[in-house]
Amino acid sequence: MAVKKDVRQVLTANLLKDGLVVFMTDGAAWSPWIEDAAIATSKESALELEGRGNIAAKANVVVGPYLIDVIEENGRPRANLIREHLRTLGPTVRTDLGKQAERAAGGSGQGGAFI
Amino acid sequence: MYRYDEFDHTFVRERVAQFRDQTLRRISGELTEDEFRPLRLMNGLYLQLHAYMLRIAIPYGTLSSKQMRQLAFIGDKWDKNYGHFTTRQNLQFNWPKLEDTADILQALADVEMHAIQTSGNCIRNVTADHWAGVAADEIEDPRPWAELLRQWSSLHPEFCFLPRKFKIAVTGAEADRAAVAFHDIGLKIVRNADGEAGFQVLVGGGMGRTPMIAKVCRAWLPKGELLSYIEAVMRVYNLYGRRDNKYKARIKILLHEEGDDVFRKMVDEEYEKVKAAGGVSHLVPEKEIARIETYFAPPIYDALPDEDAQLTQHLRANSKMARWYEVNCAKHKQRGYTIVNISLKPEGGIPGDATSDQMRAVAGIADKFSLSEIRVSHAQNLVLPYVRKKDVVAVYHALEKYGMASANLGLVTDIIACPGLDYCALATARSIPIAQAISKRFEAPERQKQIGDLAIKISGCINACGHHHAGHIGILGLDKAGKEFYQITLGGSADEHASIGTIMGPGFSDAEVPTAIEKIVDTYIGLRQPGETFLGAYRRLGAAPFKEAIYAQAAE
Numbered sequence: 044m045a046v047k048k049d050v051r052q053v054l055t056a057n058l059l060k061d062g063l064v065v066f067m068t069d070g071a072a073w074s075p076w077i078e079d080a081a082i083a084t085s086k087e088s089a090l091e092l093e094g095r096g097n098i099a100a101k102a103n104v105v106v107g108p109y110l111i112d113v114i115e116e117n118g119r120p121r122a123n124l125i126r127e128h129l130r131t132l133g134p135t136v137r138t139d140l141g142k143q144a145e146r147a148a149g150g151s152g153q154g155g156a157f158i
Numbered sequence: 159m160y161r162y163d164e165f166d167h168t169f170v171r172e173r174v175a176q177f178r179d180q181t182l183r184r185i186s187g188e189l190t191e192d193e194f195r196p197l198r199l200m201n202g203l204y205l206q207l208h209a210y211m212l213r214i215a216i217p218y219g220t221l222s223s224k225q226m227r228q229l230a231f232i233g234d235k236w237d238k239n240y241g242h243f244t245t246r247q248n249l250q251f252n253w254p255k256l257e258d259t260a261d262i263l264q265a266l267a268d269v270e271m272h273a274i275q276t277s278g279n280c281i282r283n284v285t286a287d288h289w290a291g292v293a294a295d296e297i298e299d300p301r302p303w304a305e306l307l308r309q310w311s312s313l314h315p316e317f318c319f320l321p322r323k324f325k326i327a328v329t330g331a332e333a334d335r336a337a338v339a340f341h342d343i344g345l346k347i348v349r350n351a352d353g354e355a356g357f358q359v360l361v362g363g364g365m366g367r368t369p370m371i372a373k374v375c376r377a378w379l380p381k382g383e384l385l386s387y388i389e390a391v392m393r394v395y396n397l398y399g400r401r402d403n404k405y406k407a408r409i410k411i412l413l414h415e416e417g418d419d420v421f422r423k424m425v426d427e428e429y430e431k432v433k434a435a436g437g438v439s440h441l442v443p444e445k446e447i448a449r450i451e452t453y454f455a456p457p458i459y460d461a462l463p464d465e466d467a468q469l470t471q472h473l474r475a476n477s478k479m480a481r482w483y484e485v486n487c488a489k490h491k492q493r494g495y496t497i498v499n500i501s502l503k504p505e506g507g508i509p510g511d512a513t514s515d516q517m518r519a520v521a522g523i524a525d526k527f528s529l530s531e532i533r534v535s536h537a538q539n540l541v542l543p544y545v546r547k548k549d550v551v552a553v554y555h556a557l558e559k560y561g562m563a564s565a566n567l568g569l570v571t572d573i574i575a576c577p578g579l580d581y582c583a584l585a586t587a588r589s590i591p592i593a594q595a596i597s598k599r600f601e602a603p604e605r606q607k608q609i610g611d612l613a614i615k616i617s618g619c620i621n622a623c624g625h626h627h628a629g630h631i632g633i634l635g636l637d638k639a640g641k642e643f644y645q646i647t648l649g650g651s652a653d654e655h656a657s658i659g660t661i662m663g664p665g666f667s668d669a670e671v672p673t674a675i676e677k678i679v680d681t682y683i684g685l686r687q688p689g690e691t692f693l694g695a696y697r698r699l700g701a702a703p704f705k706e707a708i709y710a711q712a713a714e
């Protein structure tokens with residue numbers, strides 16, 4: 044019998060003011076990088092993340108927070124679905140734009156939480 | 159070109175002020191997202207995958223050089239130095255900030271543009287033949303009527319909350335370059351037995367998950383009756399169109415469910431009521447249409463010989479330019495002039511994208527050589543409508559300098575592709591990389607020439623913004639267990655002999671698509687009769703040899 048995979052989810056949203064994609068961190072801040080995201084490993088912790096996201100939406104920081112499934116690569120989350128993975132990169136046909144470009148320029152992993 | 163009157167100016171300026179206030183109230187928290195979303199959508203502002211997206215209307219695809227320059231300016235100042243021309247003759251910016259949007263709308267208003275009714279369940283931007291007014295096969299320029307429809311449908315109180323979005327396209331030519339049969343209402347100027355020009359009114363066409371070809375609702379309508387008759391169609395739709403199911407809410411479903419004859423009868427009865435309504439004539443005031451027509455009066459053309467000896471010489475000396483001239487320039491109604499089509503499909507490029515520099519370059523070329531006018535085609539290309547043949551060489555070199563001299567109009571690399579999963583929140587798969595891979599595969603000019611007319615159209619989801627149903631080869635990107643895969647259809651066409659493509663069978667992975675397309679093309683080349691186009695061959699042969707080719711290949 045297949046063993047049901049553990050829950051691995053992070054919370055994402057778009058910032059209200061500029062629409063950019065963000066992820067909720069352990070410190071309940073929002074980071075542009077999925078690597079910084081807090082990973083929920085149980086239904087309860089996922090619900091808790093969701094609750095924090097809804098508060099941020101009510102406070103008009105972000106729009107439309109929702110949970111996404113991730114897999115862990117070297118202890119860092121990576122979006123499972125292609126749609127969500129592309130949101131962590133930017134348009135694949137314009138690698139000079141979006142997060143992938145900032146990442147290439149050294150933007151990621153520098154404590155990028157900004158809200 | 160049409161110029162805003164004081165009413166238009168006031169209306170657009172007021173709208174910008176209202177939206178500025180609404181945005182501030184949203185940012186301050188006075189408006190919730192649920193309250194704000196319909197307001198931003200009414201002003202063309204979507205939230206997409208990576209950022210907001212602003213969709214700007216280009217009414218009937220006509221732009222002045224001044225407007226084009228302003229779009230370039232907006233791209234530089236508030237976006238990322240480029241825009242995307244869509245299959246609805248709109249322009250989309252992919253990265254505007256909410257806090258900047260009112261300023262962008264103000265900049266648009268300054269050049270008589272806006273983003274109103276580019277979203278929502280209303281009458282959308284009216285599209286038209288991009289060669290309107292200059293095509294050699296035209297009966298009449300349809301743009302005065304498109305402009306009349308624009309004015310009539312803008313914030314029409316009765317038609318702001320329709321069951322679903324509503325799209326109207328207009329053409330005045332024999333050949334249908336506006337895909338009128340795939341619109342909720344398609345209007346075609348035709349002559350009756352007495353030689354008088356009027357409208358053939360088609361209703362109920364559309365793409366999406368239920369593609370349908372519009373039916374003739376009225377074979378010939380006196381032009382002056384256009385608004386009243388359309389009002390009757392809209393009223394029937396508004397009243398009986400389904401509001402209980404989003405997927406069944408378009409007018410095509412109403413027409414299909416009622417049947418052509420019943421639907422026509424419903425419209426005719428409603429039309430009688432409209433005509434009988436007291437006090438107001440059902441005819442468009444002649445003075446008003448005459449006023450609008452003056453804005454679209456043909457320019458004062460130079461008296462020129464039809465052939466330009468110098469051009470002929472240059473073309474003999476430069477085979478690349480000669481090929482571009484042959485493929486991209488079309489017959490003009492005026493002697494000594496040509497219609498220059500600017501391909502926004504460089505081999506391997508992103509269909510419909512133009513950088514701000516390219517937009518400015520096109521504006522400059524239009525100022526110098528095309529009476530400051532530009533058109534946008536639903537095939538995501540641009541048009542210079544008034545080029546003297548003696549200026550063609552200069553135009554070509556200017557376009558070449560900015561990477562816009564691809565000689566591929568209507569050929570295999572002139573691919574329509576929607577933004578797909580690279581940008582669009584509704585997408586199920588990417589479409590642009592597929593277009594790029596196919597374009598690269600067929601980039602050799604000799605190969606493109608050998609294949610001839612071939613329209614490949616790609617959509618990133620069932621909504622079909624990339625018109626895949628109407629592609630000679632259509633490609634639909636779908637999601638299968640988290641992976642992109644692509645369904646191929648053959649035999650679609652958006653012209654005056656419109657048809658919906660037939661699904662060939664199981665889909666392909668992204669990597670397999672270019673080879674499958676190549677197999678289809680090779681099958682066509684192997685089986686075609688002299689002079690037979692891809693579509694002609696497909697219609698003669700049916701799907702069988704093509705299916706055999708692609709699935710035999712897949713099984714190998």
Ligand code: SF4
Pocket residue numbers: 576577578579582583584585586617618619620621622623624
């Ligand atoms: S067809 Fe689908 S993916 Fe493409 S632009 Fe339209 S909604 Fe987006």
